[in-house]
Amino acid sequence: GNSVTQMEGPVTLSEEAFLTINCTYTATGYPSLFWYVQYPGEGLQLLLKATKADDKGSNKGFEATYRKETTSFHLEKGSVQVSDSAVYFCALSHSGTYKYIFGTGTRLKVLA
Amino acid sequence: EAGVTQFPSHSVIEKGQTVTLRCDPISGHDNLYWYRRVMGKEIKFLLHFVKESKQDESGMPNNRFLAERTGGTYSTLKVQPAELEDSGVYFCASSPTGSPANVLTFGAGSRLTVL
Numbered sequence: 001g002n003s004v005t006q007m008e009g010p011v012t013l014s015e016e017a018f019l020t021i022n023c024t025y026t027a028t029g030y031p032s033l034f035w036y037v038q039y040p041g042e043g044l045q046l047l048l049k050a051t052k053a054d055d056k057g058s059n060k061g062f063e064a065t066y067r068k069e070t071t072s073f074h075l076e077k078g079s080v081q082v083s084d085s086a087v088y089f090c091a092l093s094h095s096g097t098y099k100y101i102f103g104t105g106t107r108l109k110v111l112a
Numbered sequence: 113e114a115g116v117t118q119f120p121s122h123s124v125i126e127k128g129q130t131v132t133l134r135c136d137p138i139s140g141h142d143n144l145y146w147y148r149r150v151m152g153k154e155i156k157f158l159l160h161f162v163k164e165s166k167q168d169e170s171g172m173p174n175n176r177f178l179a180e181r182t183g184g185t186y187s188t189l190k191v192q193p194a195e196l197e198d199s200g201v202y203f204c205a206s207s208p209t210g211s212p213a214n215v216l217t218f219g220a221g222s223r224l225t226v227l
Contacts (some may be wrong), residue, residue, distance in 0.1 A: 004154070014125075032214055034215075036218070041220065043115065043116065043118075043203070043218045043219045043221065044155075044203060044205075044218035045156075046128070046216075046217075046219070049215065054183055067122075080188055090153065091155075091161055093214045095214065096209060096216070097171040098143060098145060098214055098216060099157045099160070099168065100147070100157060100169075100214075100216070101154075101157075102154045102155040102156070103154055104152065104153055105149075105155070105156045106152070
């Protein structure tokens with residue numbers, strides 16, 4: 001069946017450090033891949049997405065590349081800020097369906 | 113544009129009691145979804161409405177959960193009677209028909225604590 005595996009948190013970094021949050025997936029066919037972020041007290045917000053192999057999604061300095069050969073969609077940011085502290089969720093869905101498969105979420109804490 | 117609104121933001125009830133969660137989707141969004149995150153676990157799909165009709169309710173855990181969307185606007189999710197394992201955060205999301213790349217807009221969630 002379809003599944004998403006994320007690295008466990010929490011991840012604690014100093015400001016301006018490099019961030020990687022690993023995400024791998026198991027799925028039939030060619031799903032779309034997403035990163036959602038939940039800031040404290042807010043809803044899940046779409047951070048970035050990729051719909052086909054080798055696509056790179058990017059937003060707010062975050063990037064993730066759809067790697068079909070390694071079934072991965074790792075989230076990266078070159079220099080994190082305190083305001084990036086949040087919970088990050090990797091997810092997949094197949095075209096034509098809105099049933100997302102989420103990972104367990106990774107809490108990121110950035111210290112000044 | 114107002115986002116997806118959920119309330120209450122947090123509800124604490126005793127085991128055996130009833131709780132009703134409400135979701136107001138973005139105006140004009142025909143599709144409405146409920147998801148749930150049990151503590152530390154992944155967010156799991158519960159069900160999907162298209163207007164007032166249940167399109168897919170395969171994720172509903174058992175018959176103690178009842179979701180409605182009368183008139184195709186807001187939706188309610190009732191848990192009766194609540195059990196300890198129902199504790200978690202219930203997310204609602206909506207999307208217009210034909211949303212590109214299956215993008216959903218989520219609410220802030222309703223945290224349910226069953227004691």
